[in-house]
Amino acid sequence: MDRKYVDFQLVPDDLAAIRFGISPGHELCHAVRALHRPDHHPLHWGWMRSTRGAIPRADFEVLALLIRDDGYFPDFLTSTPTWDLTPEDESERLRDIDDERFEVDMTKVLVRTEGTARRAAVQRMLDHPDRARTMIADAWLSVWNAGIAPVWTQLERLLRADIAVRSRRIAESGIGGMIATLNDRVEWADGAVRVTMRIWSEIVDCRGSGLVLVPSVMGTSGCNVLTEPPAQPTLFYPAQGVSAEWARDPTGVADALGALLGPARARILLDAHEPRSTSQVARDTDLAISTASHHLTVLRDAGLVASSRDGARVMHRRTPLGEALVGAVL
Numbered sequence: 205m206d207r208k209y210v211d212f213q214l215v216p217d218d219l220a221a222i223r224f225g226i227s228p229g230h231e232l233c234h235a236v237r238a239l240h241r242p243d244h245h246p247l248h249w250g251w252m253r254s255t256r257g258a259i260p261r262a263d264f265e266v267l268a269l270l271i272r273d274d275g276y277f278p279d280f281l282t283s284t285p286t287w288d289l290t291p292e293d294e295s296e297r298l299r300d301i302d303d304e305r306f307e308v309d310m311t312k313v314l315v316r317t318e319g320t321a322r323r324a325a326v327q328r329m330l331d332h333p334d335r336a337r338t339m340i341a342d343a344w345l346s347v348w349n350a351g352i353a354p355v356w357t358q359l360e361r362l363l364r365a366d367i368a369v370r371s372r373r374i375a376e377s378g379i380g381g382m383i384a385t386l387n388d389r390v391e392w393a394d395g396a397v398r399v400t401m402r403i404w405s406e407i408v409d410c411r412g413s414g415l416v417l418v419p420s421v422m423g424t425s426g427c428n429v430l431t432e433p434p435a436q437p438t439l440f441y442p443a444q445g446v447s448a449e450w451a452r453d454p455t456g457v458a459d460a461l462g463a464l465l466g467p468a469r470a471r472i473l474l475d476a477h478e479p480r481s482t483s484q485v486a487r488d489t490d491l492a493i494s495t496a497s498h499h500l501t502v503l504r505d506a507g508l509v510a511s512s513r514d515g516a517r518v519m520h521r522r523t524p525l526g527e528a529l530v531g532a533v534l
Contacts, residue, residue, distance in 0.1 A: 479521045510523045
């Protein structure tokens with residue numbers, strides 16, 4: 205049997221346009237799949253035990269109509285991921301899907317849907333796109349708030365830790381060396397990122413657009429791709445370091461880091477996922493500014509926090525090493 209693959213072809217200028225992103229939409233879609241077939245997703249059993257009863261059934265069924273156990277789901281459910289894409293951004297964007305894209309994606313869902321009742325439900329969405337967009341966006345936000353929002357802090361730390369490690373790997377072994385470690389279905393081949401697929405082959409010209417690489421905690425079963433405009437070429441891959449304990453209470457993470465770094469430094473490091481000034485750190489941790497400054501100096505000297513000047517303020521944020529440490533505790 206001929207091997208199937210998607211080749212993301214890159215010219216030299218595109219190598220600088222390879223970037224990482226985070227996709228709340230992709231995480232939610234694969235969470236729906238995990239809830240559909242829990243026996244196929246043992247790493248998420250802890251999360252499912254704590255959230256299954258809280259998810260509104262009717263809203264879950266709206267998403268489950270679009271997201272099958274395997275294979276295609278609408279591209280509009282995963283907008284082009286960015287570093288700072290928020291769940292709120294994703295939900296609001298669903299209300300503004302243009303008519304052409306909605307029809308194309310939903311027609312793909314229709315031809316892949318089995319069962320008379322399910323096909324009729326998808327057809328009704330196609331026939332009434334305005335109502336369908338509102339229904340999908342409302343269901344997305346409802347399922348997110350019940351199922352993902354309570355663990356988003358833990359999940360996002362894992363995603364950012366993965367990106368930090370991959371970024372460091374680029375510095376050590378180059379783009380090709382990093383790409384080869386993403387997944388056993390991904391390789392660097394003659395200036396292209398090649399992803400082995402089950403069903404189809406495609407050559408994607410990334411000239412001028414580059415490629416977005418997106419780690420996933422919920423999508424641990426393999427790789428997914430976005431190849432059709434208007435989406436930017438995107439490769440979703442399983443994040444490293446995902447264990448059955450990933451969804452544990454954040455208090456446990458703080459305690460584990462506290463035993464290593466001390467409670468104050470652990471709190472500062474956990475909160476350093478976005479830049480904060482010394483006075484903000486002091487206020488958030490209820491410390492004197494001089495004490496907060498001392499802890500930040502220790503974390504900076506250890507390579508866990510980076511500091512940069514922004515006008516009169518000095519801003520502090522986790523480094524890739526700090527991201528990796530937080531992710532390892534999870």
